[in-house]
Amino acid sequence: SLAKRLDSVFKSIRGQGRLTEANMRDALQQIRTALLEADVNYQVVKKFIADVQEAAVGAKVLDSVHPGQQIVKIVHDELVTIMGEKNAPLTRSQKPPTVIMLVGLQGQGKTTSAGKLAVHLKKSGHKTLLVGADVYRPAAIKQLEIVAQQADAEMFSLGEHADPVETCLMAMGEASLRGCDTIVLDTAGRLHVDDDMMLEARQIADQLNPHEILFVANAMTGQDAVNSARQFHEALPLTGVVLTQMDGDARGGAAISLIEVTGCPVKFVGVGEKLDALEPFHPERMANQILG
Amino acid sequence: FTGNDPVSDAMFDALEESLISADVGVATTMTIVEDMRARAKAEKIVDPQQLYQLLKDEMVLMFGETAPSVEWRNEDGPHVLLIAGVNGSGKTTTAGKIAFKLANQGRSVLLGAADTFRAAAGEQLGIWAERANVGMIRHKEGADPGAVAYDTVDAAIARNTDNVIIDTAGRLHTKVNLMEELKKVQRVVDKRLPGAPHEVLLILDATTGQNGLQQASQFTDALAVTGIALTKLDGTAKGGMAIAIYKQLGIPIKLIGVGEGVDDLQPFDARQFVDALFA
Ligand SMILES: Nc1nc2c(ncn2[C@@H]2O[C@H](COP(=O)(O)OP(=O)(O)OP(=O)(O)O)[C@@H](O)[C@H]2O)c(=O)[nH]1
Numbered sequence: 001s002l003a004k005r006l007d008s009v010f011k012s013i014r015g016q017g018r019l020t021e022a023n024m025r026d027a028l029q030q031i032r033t034a035l036l037e038a039d040v041n042y043q044v045v046k047k048f049i050a051d052v053q054e055a056a057v058g059a060k061v062l063d064s065v066h067p068g069q070q071i072v073k074i075v076h077d078e079l080v081t082i083m084g085e086k087n088a089p090l091t092r093s094q095k096p097p098t099v100i101m102l103v104g105l106q107g108q109g110k111t112t113s114a115g116k117l118a119v120h121l122k123k124s125g126h127k128t129l130l131v132g133a134d135v136y137r138p139a140a141i142k143q144l145e146i147v148a149q150q151a152d153a154e155m156f157s158l159g160e161h162a163d164p165v166e167t168c169l170m171a172m173g174e175a176s177l178r179g180c181d182t183i184v185l186d187t188a189g190r191l192h193v194d195d196d197m198m199l200e201a202r203q204i205a206d207q208l209n210p211h212e213i214l215f216v217a218n219a220m221t222g223q224d225a226v227n228s229a230r231q232f233h234e235a236l237p238l239t240g241v242v243l244t245q246m247d248g249d250a251r252g253g254a255a256i257s258l259i260e261v262t263g264c265p266v267k268f269v270g271v272g273e274k275l276d277a278l279e280p281f282h283p284e285r286m287a288n289q290i291l292g
Numbered sequence: 293f294t295g296n297d298p299v300s301d302a303m304f305d306a307l308e309e310s311l312i313s314a315d316v317g318v319a320t321t322m323t324i325v326e327d328m329r330a331r332a333k334a335e336k337i338v339d340p341q342q343l344y345q346l347l348k349d350e351m352v353l354m355f356g357e358t359a360p361s362v363e364w365r366n367e368d369g370p371h372v373l374l375i376a377g378v379n380g381s382g383k384t385t386t387a388g389k390i391a392f393k394l395a396n397q398g399r400s401v402l403l404g405a406a407d408t409f410r411a412a413a414g415e416q417l418g419i420w421a422e423r424a425n426v427g428m429i430r431h432k433e434g435a436d437p438g439a440v441a442y443d444t445v446d447a448a449i450a451r452n453t454d455n456v457i458i459d460t461a462g463r464l465h466t467k468v469n470l471m472e473e474l475k476k477v478q479r480v481v482d483k484r485l486p487g488a489p490h491e492v493l494l495i496l497d498a499t500t501g502q503n504g505l506q507q508a509s510q511f512t513d514a515l516a517v518t519g520i521a522l523t524k525l526d527g528t529a530k531g532g533m534a535i536a537i538y539k540q541l542g543i544p545i546k547l548i549g550v551g552e553g554v555d556d557l558q559p560f561d562a563r564q565f566v567d568a569l570f571a
């Protein structure tokens with residue numbers, strides 16, 4: 001863990017008098033390695049280290065009795081600050097329905113997360129309409145139908161020969177008919193470099209004006225997180241991130257990259273395959289996980 | 293090195309950045325950069341282009357001159373391919389693409405829908421079976437995956453089928469009971485046809501970071517993985533963790549996924565992979 005590494009850096013210093021610029025450099029190198037091993041993006045780490053260095057100078061770590069502990073605290077606190085010190089709730093519309101759009105790369109957990117959101121919202125008395133706007137993936141609509149049944153939520157789609165934009169538009173009327181105050185649009189997985197698919201996503205967003213556009217990404221995502229997040233953010237007014245498969249053992253450094261690049265908070269984490277496996281994001285816990 | 297040496301520290305920093313950014317991982321990157329520093333010094337290399345070419349050639353050599361075989365023939369019975377990996381990596385899609393490719397080569401193919409857990413998993417594989425024009429064995433939802441695998445191999449033996457492809461449910465390598473379930477599927481297949489499965493493909497999403505090494509290590513402990521299919525290389529991720537996996541575990545990449553359509557499957561080409569890594 002970072003704490004252990006820094007401990008060994010500073011153990012060799014103890015009793016030799018003051019901490020020096022050179023030792024500080026060693027400590028920063030250890031922090032850099034720990035973050036890169038956690039899959040935080042290379043450029044994001046570069047900026048982060050510069051910020052930590054500045055904070056350490058400001059906190060006069062060089063005069064401290066326990067420099068190792070102090071640096072770990074600075075790094076931990078910087079991470080928590082970046083990740084948004086407390087949990088950010090879902091936006092609700094003044095006038096129903098609230099529209100939540102799920103977007104992201106292929107296979108990240110959108111369809112499953114749609115069901116999880118319905119289960120989560122049900123607890124606070126909301127009735128959700130899940131909308132099958134993925135007309136490409138084999139049996140995607142069937143998958144969402146089953147997820148809706150399991151979540152005890154309503155489900156709507158125009159089938160897989162329909163236009164996704166039209167499906168989403170029609171869902172608005174359908175929600176009122178069925179007394180649903182929330183709509184979750186489950187869209188197809190798409191590459192940020194697929195212009196046609198990114199255009200489709202923009203059209204859905206333009207027409208539906210969602211109150212939330214959540215970028216769904218797997219916690220094990222590596223350096224590419226910044227690329228996909230950046231292009232999705234440029235194409236769509238993202239409002240939040242859902243980080244899935246947090247029940248694995250990935251360090252999850254992608255969280256930092258995603259938050260930095262989109263300027264959005266992580267609103268939820270997926271912690272399992274079942275539909276009750278959705279939790280609010282805890283920056284403190286994530287900081288500990290990333291630091292290993 | 294002196295400040296006015298073209299093969300400078302800045303160049304090795306740039307090399308480090310491109311390797312890490314390609315998901316080659318910290319430990320492997322450090323090893324590679326140190327090796328290259330030593331070689332540049334020993335061989336008095338002054339041209340960065342020359343150094344990059346040297347590294348690329350070295351990486352291609354590491355993967356081996358000949359592409360790993362995906363012939364998948366078995367002389368005494370069907371050839372059995374088992375497909376495994378974490379959730380959402382592209383298993384079902386890859387199983388479908390392989391079935392399509394083999395069927396087009398004139399093989400008889402039988403798909404086994406051993407994901408009996410996830411919503412619409414059977415329907416999804418069923419559509420791929422239709423696309424490939426091949427048969428599929430499927431039980432009802434919640435059935436024992438081992439039973440599906442067994443029945444698929446059993447049917448293939450009876451029908452004299454050339455190739456069996458067993459698709460399994462996504463599972464995190466950290467879930468002990470799910471890894472045990474996968475081992476059981478393998479045992480059951482071996483029981484029905486000794487020596488099977490003849491190929492165990494780990495499906496790895498190219499956007500995965502260093503956790504890919506953990507996945508490969510745990511799946512191989514459980515199943516003796518014989519090859520990797522690296523998917524979603526049509527995105528911007530480079531899949532560099534495949535290098536760390538090969539270096540540390542010796543598991544070859546056999547196939548790459550480059551899209552969501554039936555034809556979007558290619559045999560692994562080390563030269564193309566390495567060139568793309570540094571592009
Ligand atoms: N362990 C675990 N698995 C998850 C989690 N979220 C989703 N999954 C699994 O990840 C796989 C992919 O989930 P999907 O919901 O189909 O992903 P998707 O983004 O809709 O996929 P596409 O529509 O193809 O882009 C499934 O096997 C899910 O059960 C999670 O938080 N933890």
Ligand SMILES: Nc1nc2c(ncn2[C@@H]2O[C@H](COP(=O)(O)OP(=O)(O)OP(=O)(O)O)[C@@H](O)[C@H]2O)c(=O)[nH]1
Pocket residue numbers: 106107137189191377378379380381382383384385386407410413460461462463495523524525526527548549550551552556
């Ligand atoms: N762009 C791209 N998408 C791919 C590729 N391979 C698979 N996909 C997509 O990734 C998503 C997940 O694929 P699946 O085949 O369902 O993945 P899986 O591993 O079977 O998922 P689970 O069974 O839920 O664990 C789907 O949307 C696929 O179309 C690929 O090579 N390129």
Ligand SMILES: [Mg+2]
Pocket residue numbers: 110111112134140187188189
């Ligand atoms: Mg989906």
Ligand SMILES: [Mg+2]
Pocket residue numbers: 383384385407413460461462
């Ligand atoms: Mg599958």
